[in-house]
Amino acid sequence: MFDNLSEKFADAFKNLQGKGKISESNIEDALKQVRTALLEADVNFKVVKQFIGAVKEKALGEKVISGVNPEEQFIKIVNDELASIMGSANEEVNLEREGIVPILVVGLNGQGKTTFSGKLSLHLKKKKNKKVLLVPVDTFRPAAKDQLITLAKSMDMDWFDSDLSTHPKLIAESAMNFAKENKYDVVIIDTAGRLHVDVELMGQIKEVRDSLAKFDPEVLMVADAMTGQEAVNVAKSFHETVNLTGVVLSKMDSDARGGAALSIRHVTGVPIKYISTGEKMKDLELFHPDRLAGRILDMGDVVSLVEKAQDAIDERDAEDMMKNLEKGKFTVDDFMKQMDMMKNLGSMSSILKMIPGMGGMLRQVGDLSPAEDEMKRMRVIINSMTKKERQDYKIVKESRMKRIAGGSGTTEAQVKDFFAKFRQMEKMMGGMMQMMKGGGMPGMPGMPGGGMPGLPGMPGQKQKKPRKKGGKWGGGFFS
Ligand SMILES: Nc1nc2c(ncn2[C@@H]2O[C@H](COP(=O)(O)OP(=O)(O)OP(=O)(O)O)[C@@H](O)[C@H]2O)c(=O)[nH]1
Ligand SMILES: [Mg+2]
Incomplete structure (x- = not known):
């Protein structure tokens, strides 16, 4: 997300390295670069102008704080301003009403x-414990109804069997009646799209909106x-006609x-x-301007990462793994569970970007897909192993390796390589447990909490105090 912008900002901030304090002359170049970066990111020029003005004013008005260098001070100001143009705090749809x-x-x-x-x-x-009804009202493209119903079925969600031969506003009205009779809390109405903002589209949506006026709809x-x-x-013209209550990127x-994320709020209000961050149904995030600003500036977004982890990680699995490790055991099953947890969190690069400073490192490393491909290969190999083998991989000798290679569509060399790597991991895990028992991991500079950036779900140091949200995994960046 916004890699280019992050990179350009990082370059701009370098201008202030080694400077004693912020002055008009030494922030000039940095500001110029920030301006160019924003314009290249397709941010509205009025937004850019105001942004630069605000950052400059704040930077020059800032007192010199001892211990904080000008670069850090400047980054903080840019961060706050970025968050502020995007809206400062998260706003969700308003469900707190009758x-x-x-x-x-x-x-x-x-x-x-x-x-x-x-x-x-x-x-x-x-997340909100609401009874939700999905309603298709695309009367132009009947396949749109099937698309929504297929999605609904895949999630075990209720849908409304819209009569597409009538007007969308009539469908919306009957869906609301149905929702009332069947005690739904929320009705989501999926409307038809058009190539351009045209009069017909706007007129139709306006009619639907007006027919729902008494319910004060979210649009x-x-x-x-x-x-x-x-x-x-587009948001501007939609807002003028149908009065939007929110935008989804x-x-x-x-x-x-x-450009869109940084301009929409400011331009349209x-x-x-x-x-929306992917094609899967779980790929939705609340828009937190402050966190996104942090991600853009490569300050990471540990809060979102922890939230994702809490959703993705099965606590029982984590506890089982912990018990195994305390006994000095690390099985192929444990490893598979760790990979599953990682997978639930998202792609490797998307996870790494949420850790402060890792974005820059990622840009240097470049492509992570070979590593992701290897994880995929490991998965198919593990899937071809028997339960017994996964609990004790040492029983896997030559003939079993042959079978596993055949079953997983890999080569024997690849299977061998997997076991060699697994042996190494087992050793590392053992070593880590020893270190933890002996007073914790050595901290890594720059990592919050001085912890080691372990795999999510990697069982670690036993917690003395119970955690706020119940999770018992630790040792990684979640501790
Ligand atoms: N990568 C990615 N793809 C997405 C995301 N959201 C939607 N898509 C894909 O974009 C395409 C269009 O998505 P739809 O949800 O059908 O779009 P729509 O606005 O309902 O389209 P119409 O009803 O035809 O106007 C599909 O292939 C989706 O899988 C997202 O957040 N990330
Ligand atoms: Mg659609």
Whole structure:
């Protein structure tokens, strides 16, 4: 997410390295570079102008704090300003009210409306304990209804069997009646997309919105983050006609430059409420301006990472693994569980980027896909092992290796290589447990808590105090 911007910002900040204090002359170059970086990221020029003005004013007005160097001070100011133009705090859809909450999902063609509707339903059901109804109202493309129903079925979510031969506003009205009779809390209405903002589309959505007026609907516009300022213009015209209550930025997992995220709030006054970060139903995040600013500036986003981990990690698995390790055991099953936990968290690079300072390191390393491919290969190899073998890999000799290679579609050399690597890991795990028993891990400079950046879910030092949220795993960056 916003890799280019992060890199350019990092370059800009280098201007202040070794400077005694912030002065008009020494921030000039840094500000110029920040301005260029933002314009290249397709941020609206008015937003850029105001941003630069605000940063300059704050930087020059800043008192010299002893112990904090100008570079750090400047980064902090840029960070706060970035968060502030994006809206400062997270705003979710408002569920704290009487009656059914209709959520109208609007936007141009192919922006990710249907995908988001599905994701939001899952989020509200799982996290907010709401009874949610999904309603397709795309009367132009009947396949759109099937798409939403397929998604609903895959999540065990309820949907409304819309009569597409009538007007969307009538469908919305009957869905609301159905929701009332069946005690739904939230109704998510997935509307049709169009290639351009046209009069017909706007008129139809306006009619649907008006018919829901008495319920005070949420109207969320989904915009592809890759489209930059175009997304801002579209949001503007939607807002003028149908009065948006929020924007959702989709496809944030692709190489969006940042223009939309950084401009929409400022230009339209409409808050960004969610970001969509993948094609799977779980790939939805609340939009936290402060955290995103941190990610852009490569300060990491440990808070989101911990939240993701708490969702992704099965506590019982973590505890089992912990017990095994205390006994000095590390099995192939344990390893598989660790890989599963990692996978639930997202791609390796997306996880690493959330750790302070790792973004820069990643840029140097470049492509992580060979490592991800290797994890995939390890998985198929493990899947071809018997339960007994996974509990005690030492029983795997030549003939079993042959069988495993055949079953997993890999070569014997690859299977051998896996066991060699596993042996190494087992050794490392054993060593780590020894060190932990003997008073903790040596800290790594720059890592919060001085811990070792272990695999998520890597069992570690036993906690003396119970954790706030119950998790018992530790030792990694979650401790
Ligand atoms: N990578 C990625 N792909 C996404 C995301 N959201 C949606 N997509 C993909 O984008 C394509 C279009 O998504 P839809 O949800 O069907 O878009 P839509 O706005 O409902 O499209 P129409 O109903 O035709 O206007 C699909 O292939 C989705 O899988 C996202 O956050 N990340
Ligand atoms: Mg759709």
